[in-house]
Structures are given as C-alpha cells and as structure tokens.
Amino acid sequence: MADIPLFKVAMSPRATADVGEVLASGFIGQGPRNDAFEGALAKILGTPNVVTVSSATAGLHLALHMAASAAADGTRFDLARRALSGEGGEILTSPLTCTATNWPIVTQGLDLRWIDVDPGSLNISLDDLARQIGPRTRAIVLVHWAGYPVDLIALSDLLDQAEAAHGVRPVVIEDCAHAWGTTFGGRRLGLHGNVAVYSFQAIKHLTCGDGGAVVFPDAEAAERARRLRWYGMDRRTPGTVRWKQDVSEAGFKFHMNDIASAIGMANLDLAECNVKIHRDNAAYYDQALQSIDGLQLLERKEGHDSAAWVYSMRVKRRDDFIARLGIGGIEASPVHMRNDVHSCVAAYRRPLPGVDEADASMVSIPVGWWVDDAIRKHVVEVIRQGW
Ligand SMILES: *Cc1c(COP(=O)(O)O)cnc(C)c1O
Numbered sequence: 595m596a597d598i599p600l601f602k603v604a605m606s607p608r609a610t611a612d613v614g615e616v617l618a619s620g621f622i623g624q625g626p627r628n629d630a631f632e633g634a635l636a637k638i639l640g641t642p643n644v645v646t647v648s649s650a651t652a653g654l655h656l657a658l659h660m661a662a663s664a665a666a667d668g669t670r671f672d673l674a675r676r677a678l679s680g681e682g683g684e685i686l687t688s689p690l691t692c693t694a695t696n697w698p699i700v701t702q703g704l705d706l707r708w709i710d711v712d713p714g715s716l717n718i719s720l721d722d723l724a725r726q727i728g729p730r731t732r733a734i735v736l737v738h739w740a741g742y743p744v745d746l747i748a749l750s751d752l753l754d755q756a757e758a759a760h761g762v763r764p765v766v767i768e769d770c771a772h773a774w775g776t777t778f779g780g781r782r783l784g785l786h787g788n789v790a791v792y793s794f795q796a797i798k799h800l801t802c803g804d805g806g807a808v809v810f811p812d813a814e815a816a817e818r819a820r821r822l823r824w825y826g827m828d829r830r831t832p833g834t835v836r837w838k839q840d841v842s843e844a845g846f847k848f849h850m851n852d853i854a855s856a857i858g859m860a861n862l863d864l865a866e867c868n869v870k871i872h873r874d875n876a877a878y879y880d881q882a883l884q885s886i887d888g889l890q891l892l893e894r895k896e897g898h899d900s901a902a903w904v905y906s907m908r909v910k911r912r913d914d915f916i917a918r919l920g921i922g923g924i925e926a927s928p929v930h931m932r933n934d935v936h937s938c939v940a941a942y943r944r945p946l947p948g949v950d951e952a953d954a955s956m957v958s959i960p961v962g963w964w965v966d967d968a969i970r971k972h973v974v975e976v977i978r979q980g981w
Contacts, residue, residue, distance in 0.1 A: 598973070600904060600925040601797040602964045604868050609860035616856045624829065627852035631859045635807055638862070639782050643809060643816035646855070647823055650771045650793030650806035652848040654735070655698040656819060657789045657808055658685070659846075661733050661765040662704060683732035686764070688718040689934035690949055691737040694793075695769045696933045699735065708934050709734075710948040715893040716906060716956060717744045719948055724752055729760040737769040740958065741872075741901035742892065743778040744768070746786040767791065771806075774799040775869030775901035784809030794858055799872070799901060800865035802858035805850045823848040868963040869901050875961045875970055876902035882974040883907070889977070890955075904929060905961035911981065912957050918981035919959065924973055929958050 616622055628646060636644045647653040685699045690711045699706045710722035716739040723734065736744050749766065757763040770776070770783045771793035777783070784790035794805035810816040821828055822845035850858075883891060888910035909915045912928070919926045932953045934943060959973060 597923045598925060598960050598965065598969055600927055600929075600958060600960050602962060603796055603801060604799070604861060604864055604963060605801070605857075606860045606864045609857050612856045612860045613853060616852050622853050623851050624824070624849045624855075625852045627855040627859065628850055629830075631802075631850075631855040631862075632807075634859060634862055638866070639784050639809060641785060641809060643811070643813055644784070645808045645810065645816050645819040645823065646850040647806045647808060647848045648850055648854075649694075649795065649804050650769070650791050651694040651698060652823075652846070653791040653793075653806040653808040654695065654767065654769065655702065656822060656846065656848055657767050657791060658698050658702055658704065658733065658735075660815065660818065660822065661767070661789075662702065684730045685733045685735060686723065686726055686731055687735040688737055689932045689946065690716060690739070690930065690952055691769065691933065692771065692930050693933055693936075694771070695735060695737055696939070700939060706939070706942055707731075708942055708944055708946055708949075710946045711952050712893075713908065713948050713951040713955075715739065715742060716952055717742065720745065720748050720752060722948070723749075724755075727752065727756045727764070729762075731756065731760070731764045732762070733765040733767060735767045735769065737771070738773040738776060738783065738900075740892075740906045741773040741776045741903045743773065743776050743783065743898050743900065745895075745898070746778050746788070750787065765789065771795070771798060772903040773901050774865060774903075775872075777899045779897045780899075787811050789815075794854075799869055799903060800858065800861055802850065802854040802861075805854045805858055818843075821845055871963040871965075872902040872961055873900070875965050876900065876905050878970055879905050879959075879961065879974070882970075883977060886978060887980070902961050904958035906956055906958045908952070908955040909957050909981075910955065912955055915957060915981045918979075919973075919976060922972070922976035924960065924976060926957050926959050928953070928956050 632646050636642050684705045684707045686707050686709050689708045710719045712719040718736045766788035768788050768790040770790050773783055790809040792807045794800050794802040826841040826843050826845035827839050890908040916926045932949055
C-alpha cells in the first residue's frame with residue numbers, strides 16, 4: 595500500500611479558476627472576495643461577529659492585544675487592562691499545542707502560567723485550571739486538541755466562581771485551529787461567549803493557503819477587530835475616504851486578501867464534506883481500536899462532537915509504534931512538541947505531571963478525507979499486529 599500521510603491539502607478544483615479570476619481582475623487586496631468569504635463564514639457559524647485575518651497566529655495576537663489593552667471607546671473587551679498597569683496579570687494557557695498558540699503571549703510581553711493537561715483528552719485540565727486561577731488571571735488560552743472540544747460549560751462555571759472571588763472575569767480565547775466543524779452542545783465553536791480563533795492554514799480542514807478567522811462574542815469587539823486588522827482604519831463604511839481618516843487606536847496589518855479569500859470560498863463546501871469523512875473515520879477507529887494492549891483511546895463524551903483533524907491516542911513505547919506504522923506505510927506523529935520546554939519560556943516552568951504523561955505517549959494517525967475504507971482497515975490491522 596502506498597504511503598498514507600497524516601496531513602493532506604484539501605483543495606477544490608474550483609480554486610484554480612477562481613484565483614485566476616482574482617489575479618486577472620486588477621484587484622488582489624482585501625476587497626469584495628473577502629467580504630463574500632467573511633459573510634459565508636458568518637452564515638456557517640451562525641454569528642455575524644466573524645473577522646477574517648491573515649492567519650490564526652495573527653488572530654491570536656489580535657485577540658490578546660484587544661484583551662490586554664483598553665479600547666479607546668471603552669468596549670467591554672478590555673478585561674486584562676490591569677495586566678498592563680503593573681499589577682502583574684497572567685495569561686493561563688496549555689503548553690500542549692502548536693507554538694502559535696503561545697508565542698503571541700510571549701511576543702507581546704505578557705506573563706503566562708502553564709496549566710496542566712488531562713492526559714485522557716490532551717485538553718487543558720479544568721482541575722488544574724481551577725487551582726491556578728487567581729486574582730492575577732486576566733485571560734485563559736486553550737486549544738481544542740485534534741478538534742475534541744474542551745467542556746465549555748464546566749469552564750464557564752469556573753469563570754463564574756473566579757469572577758465572584760476576584761472581581762474580574764478572565765477573557766477566554768479558544769484556539770480552534772484543529773476544530774473547523776467541531777460542535778460543543780450542538781453548536782459550532784465561537785458561539786459559547788468566548789473569543790474563538792480558527793486557522794485556514796495549508797493543512798487544516800479548510801484552507802486559504804494561509805488565513806484565519808476570529809469569532810467574537812459581541813459586535814462591538816468584532817468592529818474593533820475589523821479596524822485593528824488594518825492599521826486601525828475603517829475599510830467598510832461606504833463613503834469613507836481612507837486617507838483622511840483619523841486613527842484613534844493604532845492597529846496591525848493582519849487582514850486577509852482577496853486571493854486567499856477566493857481560495858477559502860472555493861474550499862468551503864469541500865471542507866464541510868470532508869469533516870464528515872474525518873468524523874466517520876474517527877468513529878470507526880473508536881470501535882476498531884478498543885482493547886488493544888498498550889493503547890489507550892481518548893475521552894469521548896456526549897455533546898463533544900470532534901471534527902477529528904487528526905486521530906490522537908496514547909501508546910506505550912511510542913517510538914516503536916511510530917516505526918511499526920512506518921513499515922506499514924502509515925505516517926504517525928505526536929504532531930506538536932510541548933511548548934514549556936523551550937528556552938525562551940524557561941522562566942515559567944512548573945511541574946506538569948499530566949503534560950509529562952501525555953507528551954511521552956501521545957501519537958496521531960491519519961483519519962482525514964483521504965483515508966478510505968481499505969486504508970482504515972489496513973491501519974487497524976497494522977496496529978492490531980502489535981509493535
Ligand atoms: C495550525 C495551528 C495554529 C496556527 O495557525 P496559522 O493559521 O498557521 O497561524 C495555531 N494553533 C494550532 C493548535 C495549530 O495547529
């Protein structure tokens with residue numbers, strides 16, 4: 595059997611012609627294609643408060659920036675103001691993720707505190723979060739690992755308690771880069787009162803080449819983000835003369851252009867279809883990989899409907915496991931390296947037994963739209979032969 599990759603770019607054949615039209619149109623910046631794509635995302639997600647950006651990393655940077663600095667117009671999305679006024683605020687976050695989740699905290703000079711993970715789900719441990727949350731907590735950043743959602747209701751209860759105890763409700767920023775198509779409690783991520791950041795990078799469910807989207811809980815914050823992604827200027831109100839605009843709050847250049855928007859638009863339907871295949875393959879593995887010596891499946895709970903970007907589990911002797919699958923033509927990998935071991939964040943190290951356990955044993959196998967019935971049977975057969 596030919597090599598089965600862990601990731602594959604899902605590109606609709608339509609994209610080539612659509613991008614060609616943009617290239618020939620004489621307008622390739624942020625324009626009508628971006629408006630259309632943002633509108634389509636809003637329709638799928640079921641909220642108008644969707645703001646496209648150039649990447650999820652840019653989106654996370656923007657969301658943190660907004661949480662850490664008071665808006666000139668006093669919008670409610672300014673809860674971390676005290677972090678910057680010398681009172682030593684902290685961002686609580688998981689180290690078991692892509693560096694893209696955490697480096698925007700570090701590069702903005704904000705202090706972070708690592709939260710342990712639950713090895714049973716590879717998501718942030720709400721027990722450790724409850725222990726670490728305190729008067730200095732300004733924001734919580736979490737990732738929905740492999741698309742499997744964090745319990746956002748339990749998290750909201752925790753925030754209620756923190757707010758009652760400390761008088762500040764921390765902002766929650768959900769890194770949904772693995773989770774296009776995931777629902778929690780039957781609703782897409784981004785609709786649970788937090789800020790949610792999606793990635794449309796090359797190998798995510800939905801790709802623009804590079805791109806991302808930030809979903810805000812209110813229209814005010816979304817409007818602020820639409821200005822901040824383009825230097826702090828309003829590009830949408832008809833009749834606005836751009837060069838004459840006063841900028842009351844300086845912003846970034848984090849917008850998505852029409853080339854990327856056309857790619858995303860062409861891939862939207864494909865991504866929705868592909869998520870179903872990812873899910874179906876994951877359900878197959880959930881059944882077929884039960885009770886195998888040295889293999890532990892991850893948590894599955896009612897109402898947590900994962901988009902299964904990859905299929906993760908925990909195995910004994912992981913290097914042997916990966917080598918054995920390699921012989922069978924199957925790519926397997928831990929996907930991300932724990933972030934807390936990097937020297938640039940050495941100052942924040944603390945004991946994280948859940949991360950130790952997860953980091954030593956986690957592995958992901960191919961589950962995506964390119965995995966057909968013959969392939970998934972082959973994967974199960976190779977694993978069942980042992981390693
Ligand atoms: C891919 C990824 C990102 C970064 O997304 P970009 O759009 O490439 O910036 C962030 N977080 C996680 C967990 C990712 O997998």
